Amino acid sequence: MKKINKFLFLIIFCAVSAIVFAQDLNNPAYGPTLQQRQMQAWHSSEWLDVDNIGGQDVDSYWKGQKYYAALAVKRTGGGKVGWSAGYRDKNYVTIHALKACGTDCVVIGIFANTCAMLAELKGNKDSSKIFLAMDRNPERAIDKAYDACELQNGVGNCRYTQREQGSKQTAFCTGYEYGVFSRK
Structure with a gap:
């Protein structure tokens, strides 16, 4: 019974460790979060202010x-x-x-x-x-x-x-x- 408990403890410990140490893509330690990456992409594109294209809709522009x-x-x-x-x-x-x-x-x-x-x-x-x-x-x-x-x-x-x-x-x-x- 003691061997089974140790074995179960080892399996649970490994599973919890894997979950805790898995790479979290929203963790700042791994670079920008998903939201930050989306904002960077948005800022790097040319986004138009509709007022600056003479009242024309963006699609027509x-x-x-x-x-x-x-x-x-x-x-x-x-x-x-x-x-x-x-x-x-x-x-x-x-x-x-x-x-x-x-x-x-x-x-x-x-x-x-x-x-x-x-x-x-x-x-x-x-x-x-x-x-x-x-x-x-x-x-x-x-x-x-x-x-x-x-x-x-x-x-x-x-x-x-x-x-x-x-x-x-x-x-x-x-x-x-x-x-x-x-x-x-």
């Missing part, structure tokens, strides 16, 4: 902003596409698209509040031979890029650049309407 995207490709073509989107600063998206692409890259396009797609000749080794097309409709952007490539290189000789998902391609889109935007 954000819809009216330009949200840029940039696409960067390897100079040798046929490689990875780096892109950054959803910001109101052209320089910011340009720098981040180049970083996402890697080394020896060039920006092939900067656009705002629309979709874009890239197509190129199969086996392409030259970034100057990549076709960029834009349209507010993602499917039309895809078709325009592919059609432009085929017009110059012949039917069946082109491929979409890096954005293929099985047989369905997706365009690069930016803007409030596409859910790709930042308030910074």
